[in-house]
Amino acid sequence: MVDDVCHYDIKLNDKYGRYLTALKDLSSGEIIFKDKPFVVGPKPDTPPLCLGCYYPIENKLCSQCGWPVCSEECEKSQQHAAECKIFSEVKVRFQPVEDWTASSPQLDCITPLRVLLAKEQDPERWEHEVEVMEDHKAARQQKATWSADQVNIADFLVDHCNLQNRFNKELVLKVSGILEVNSVEVPSRGGFSVRALYPRLAIAAHSCVPNIVHTITQDDNQVVVRAAVPIKAGETLHLCYTYPLSPTPVRRDFLKESKFFQCDCPRCADPTELGTHLSTLKCNKCDNGVILWSNPLDDEAPWSCNEKNCGFKTSSSAVRKLLAVVQTEIDQLDALEPGPAAIEQREAMINKYKSVFHPRHALLLSVKHSLAQLYGRVEGYNIDELPDLMLERKADFCRLVLKTLDVITPGETRMRGMIMYELHAPLMFLARNEFGLGLITNEKLKEKLQEPIQCLAEAARILMREDPQSPEGITGQIAQQSMEQLKASLDCL
Numbered sequence: 045m046v047d048d049v050c051h052y053d054i055k056l057n058d059k060y061g062r063y064l065t066a067l068k069d070l071s072s073g074e075i076i077f078k079d080k081p082f083v084v085g086p087k088p089d090t091p092p093l094c095l096g097c098y099y100p101i102e103n104k105l106c107s108q109c110g111w112p113v114c115s116e117e118c119e120k121s122q123q124h125a126a127e128c129k130i131f132s133e134v135k136v137r138f139q140p141v142e143d144w145t146a147s148s149p150q151l152d153c154i155t156p157l158r159v160l161l162a163k164e165q166d167p168e169r170w171e172h173e174v175e176v177m178e179d180h181k182a183a184r185q186q187k188a189t190w191s192a193d194q195v196n197i198a199d200f201l202v203d204h205c206n207l208q209n210r211f212n213k214e215l216v217l218k219v220s221g222i223l224e225v226n227s228v229e230v231p232s233r234g235g236f237s238v239r240a241l242y243p244r245l246a247i248a249a250h251s252c253v254p255n256i257v258h259t260i261t262q263d264d265n266q267v268v269v270r271a272a273v274p275i276k277a278g279e280t281l282h283l284c285y286t287y288p289l290s291p292t293p294v295r296r297d298f299l300k301e302s303k304f305f306q307c308d309c310p311r312c313a314d315p316t317e318l319g320t321h322l323s324t325l326k327c328n329k330c331d332n333g334v335i336l337w338s339n340p341l342d343d344e345a346p347w348s349c350n351e352k353n354c355g356f357k358t359s360s361s362a363v364r365k366l367l368a369v370v371q372t373e374i375d376q377l378d379a380l381e382p383g384p385a386a387i388e389q390r391e392a393m394i395n396k397y398k399s400v401f402h403p404r405h406a407l408l409l410s411v412k413h414s415l416a417q418l419y420g421r422v423e424g425y426n427i428d429e430l431p432d433l434m435l436e437r438k439a440d441f442c443r444l445v446l447k448t449l450d451v452i453t454p455g456e457t458r459m460r461g462m463i464m465y466e467l468h469a470p471l472m473f474l475a476r477n478e479f480g481l482g483l484i485t486n487e488k489l490k491e492k493l494q495e496p497i498q499c500l501a502e503a504a505r506i507l508m509r510e511d512p513q514s515p516e517g518i519t520g521q522i523a524q525q526s527m528e529q530l531k532a533s534l535d536c537l
């Protein structure tokens with residue numbers, strides 16, 4: 045257990061199994077608890093990465109065991125030591141790969157092995173906090189990954205690594221299931237993510253409108269869980285297990301496939317996603333209609349136009365196909381280096397799909413979110429060179445994303461903090477430009493600069509809770525300094 049902040053209770057019901065509730069009234073940003081990971085390690089199907097620091101790696105292997113490790117320091121790291129001993133003893137080496145950037149199942153065994161070794165080290169924590177976790181064995185047995193896990197993890201560890209006297213295959217597969225259902229993503233230093241198992245955090249139930257947020261520190265991987273909004277004593281604490289800015293079919297499919305439940309939260313149940321229109325399509329069979337899912341809690345229910353006289357319908361599989369195609373295009377855009385093309389191609393994409401998706405559809409919103417970050421930051425589009433029209437476009441995109449976040453992830457979240465930071469810049473430059481052209485007085489300039497100051501204050505308050513070495517933590521410190529400078533410059537006006 046870490047620290048003694050413990051403002052939660054553990055409850056049990058038929059729907060969630062175990063879940064967390066607030067033990068007292070919590071204010072926004074208040075710490076509810078902290079937790080140490082039981083284990084940290086690679087995610088399944090990851091390209092080779094260093095088993096010490098988790099940086100991507102090429103052709104560097106541990107001199108002792110022959111598994112990917114980038115340096116002598118990482119060879120000797122605590123996290124690699126126990127598996128290194130096992131692999132060295134049985135002389136089971138990492139098999140050479142041609143493409144070191146391609147995903148490979150070889151590291152799938154590492155995190156389960158680390159759980160098994162941590163079980164031996166701390167049997168009491170295993171028994172009380174980990175063994176009791178949900179592993180959804182029956183549902184996982186129906187999936188294609190079950191037989192892959194048997195070969196790549198259970199057979200590999202028990203037979204090839206000669207661990208039959210310490211662990212049986214059933215236990216290995218239970219551990220794999222516990223990891224699949226309960227682990228969370230942890231950003232590692234190189235910006236590549238790994239996974240970790242936090243026994244207390246893992247009890248929290250999911251909602252697509254969460255009321256808690258968590259932050260992971262890079263040095264010791266401790267998690268700090270906070271209230272994102274004010275929470276009343278007795279209320280359920282909800283984490284979001286999936287990417288919140290995705291449309292209902294994508295979120296529900298992910299939760300069904302990897303967390304083994306059908307989400308029926310108020311957001312999933314509402315065809316308009318609580319009025320955010322993150323899933324809404326435009327009808328091109330009539331002028332003003334939009335296409336909504338007739339029943340989002342039924343995977344096969346049709347989508348239909350809301351205009352009475354139109355009657356257009358399409359199947360849920362056709363919508364899923366469309367989402368997958370457009371997501372692939374977005375993934376290609378995300379792979380571009382940040383530069384003028386990254387902006388221009390995204391603008392072209394918005395244009396291409398503006399008659400297909402509602403302007404606040406999750407896929408268009410994710411492109412607009414990227415543009416809000418790119419305008420002002422890339423060559424040819426530096427903030428002090430942007431014409432007012434583009435400054436306004438950046439501000440509009442920030443506001444559009446914030447409007448959606450207010451509904452789906454209300455309160456003090458990292459994404460909100462980062463967008464608040466982005467929003468301050470166009471507002472500040474627009475006000476200065478107006479003043480420079482003599483269109484507004486000194487007094488009016490001071491008044492207009494209050495909004496960017498508020499944005500910076502909010503960004504700093506939210507982001508300074510993050511690890512100071514993380515991109516968000518660094519932005520928080522910059523926001524704080526910029527706010528102080530901007531306030532000081534107002535005094536000189």
Ligand SMILES: C[S@@+](CC[C@H](N)C(=O)[O-])C[C@H]1O[C@@H](n2cnc3c(N)ncnc32)[C@H](O)[C@@H]1O
Pocket residue numbers: 059060061062063176177178180225226246247248249250251303304305306307308
């Ligand atoms: C990370 S675990 C949460 C702790 C778990 N309830 C337990 O007792 O160990 C995730 C599992 O909890 C259940 N769960 C969490 N949120 C849920 C929700 N919104 N609706 C239904 N089941 C949920 C599902 O069984 C899911 O696979």
